[in-house]
Amino acid sequence: MIITDVQTYVLSLDFKFKLGAMIPFKATGLYINIKTDEDIEGWALAHWNLSNAAQKVFIDEALRRFLLNKDPFMVEDIYHTLYHNTNRVTFGIMQSTSAIEVALWDIIGKASKKPIYRLLGGMKNKIRAYASMPRGYKPKAAVGAVQSALDLGGFTGVKLRIGGRGGKPEKIIEEVRDAFPDLYLMVDANSTYLTVTDALEIAKVCAKNHLTWLEEPMPSDNLNGLARLRNKSPIEIAGGENDFGIFRFEDILTKGCYDIIQPDVTRSGGFLQCKKIDAMAEVKGVRCIPHIFGFGHILAANLHFVLSTRCDWLEFPFIPEEYQILEDPIKVEKGIVKAIEKPGIGVEINKKMFEEHVLN
Numbered sequence: 001m002i003i004t005d006v007q008t009y010v011l012s013l014d015f016k017f018k019l020g021a022m023i024p025f026k027a028t029g030l031y032i033n034i035k036t037d038e039d040i041e042g043w044a045l046a047h048w049n050l051s052n053a054a055q056k057v058f059i060d061e062a063l064r065r066f067l068l069n070k071d072p073f074m075v076e077d078i079y080h081t082l083y084h085n086t087n088r089v090t091f092g093i094m095q096s097t098s099a100i101e102v103a104l105w106d107i108i109g110k111a112s113k114k115p116i117y118r119l120l121g122g123m124k125n126k127i128r129a130y131a132s133m134p135r136g137y138k139p140k141a142a143v144g145a146v147q148s149a150l151d152l153g154g155f156t157g158v159k160l161r162i163g164g165r166g167g168k169p170e171k172i173i174e175e176v177r178d179a180f181p182d183l184y185l186m187v188d189a190n191s192t193y194l195t196v197t198d199a200l201e202i203a204k205v206c207a208k209n210h211l212t213w214l215e216e217p218m219p220s221d222n223l224n225g226l227a228r229l230r231n232k233s234p235i236e237i238a239g240g241e242n243d244f245g246i247f248r249f250e251d252i253l254t255k256g257c258y259d260i261i262q263p264d265v266t267r268s269g270g271f272l273q274c275k276k277i278d279a280m281a282e283v284k285g286v287r288c289i290p291h292i293f294g295f296g297h298i299l300a301a302n303l304h305f306v307l308s309t310r311c312d313w314l315e316f317p318f319i320p321e322e323y324q325i326l327e328d329p330i331k332v333e334k335g336i337v338k339a340i341e342k343p344g345i346g347v348e349i350n351k352k353m354f355e356e357h358v359l360n
């Protein structure tokens with residue numbers, strides 16, 4: 001089998017739903033479609049990002065040529081060709097490379113008639129999920145939004161976002177904890193705090209309220225600051241969604257920045273890089289729970305990874321299922337997500353939504 005064509009599509013759509021006082025927002029995604037001479041196609045979605053339009057040009061003009069006429073089963077060879085023929089470290093480029101790697105696995109799975117998680121070495125066929133809430137809630141609205149997550153999906157864990165425009169983080173944490181004393185509760189600060197002192201203060205609030213982890217308290221490039229914070233923190237520190245590749249994660253793990261690393265298959269280098277990163281974390285006694293946020297192809301790819309590893313939580317973007325842009329949205333029932341057993345990535349794009357929102 002050889003690759004005969006590579007196409008890219010930028011999608012843009014307004015999220016028109018409201019959960020409590022959540023602010024409306026626009027989401028974009030870069031879909032990659034790889035065709036072969038055996039009529040098997042691979043689909044993947046690069047992580048949403050302001051650079052999606054630039055990534056499209058980059059794939060079309062620079063990466064496509066390295067894929068044509070290659071055997072899609074030679075994933076490691078293709079990954080290293082892309083990696084070494086680019087400048088290796090620019091994040092938008094790694095997101096494109098990650099999505100190409102995922103689309104290759106979609107082809108391999110379809111050709112082998114197996115779901116990706118089984119080809120990677122299955123470890124389980126279901127996983128508990130936590131609801132990952134969008135940003136922008138005030139405390140009262142956060143309580144209402146968490147209640148709707150529990151009602152709709154039976155989640156046993158919920159992650160809130162704090163900092164930025166989110167108002168008083170202590171109030172949000174305390175009100176939600178008071179309302180739901182038994183819930184696994186996490187918070188994500190999305191790099192809000194610029195000093196160890198400020199981050200430590202919120203870490204103490206998290207510990208006092210029995211949270212499960214504090215995510216990305218400081219900018220992800222501040223490895224020394226994060227390591228100092230983790231040393232002092234009374235609660236587990238998670239992070240790594242903005243990092244990619246084995247070399248960067250070696251730095252992160254050696255410095256001891258996190259208790260939980262969060263590579264994302266669609267950002268951090270694809271399935272095989274993430275499997276290696278997970279193995280590096282395992283030998284250091286560090287947990288690996290991937291970052292997942294975006295349309296359904298991002299969730300599906302990371303679900304396959306989670307089911308082939310020791311990971312014990314699935315981040316589940318809590319958005320109405322139509323925004324997965326899938327023919328059959330991935331469901332969470334009683335807080336559990338089951339394996340996708342169809343070949344490859346195992347999900348199909350909702351063609352109607354795709355055609356309505358594609359920009360090119």
Ligand SMILES: [Mg+2]
Pocket residue numbers: 188190215216241291
């Ligand atoms: Mg995060």
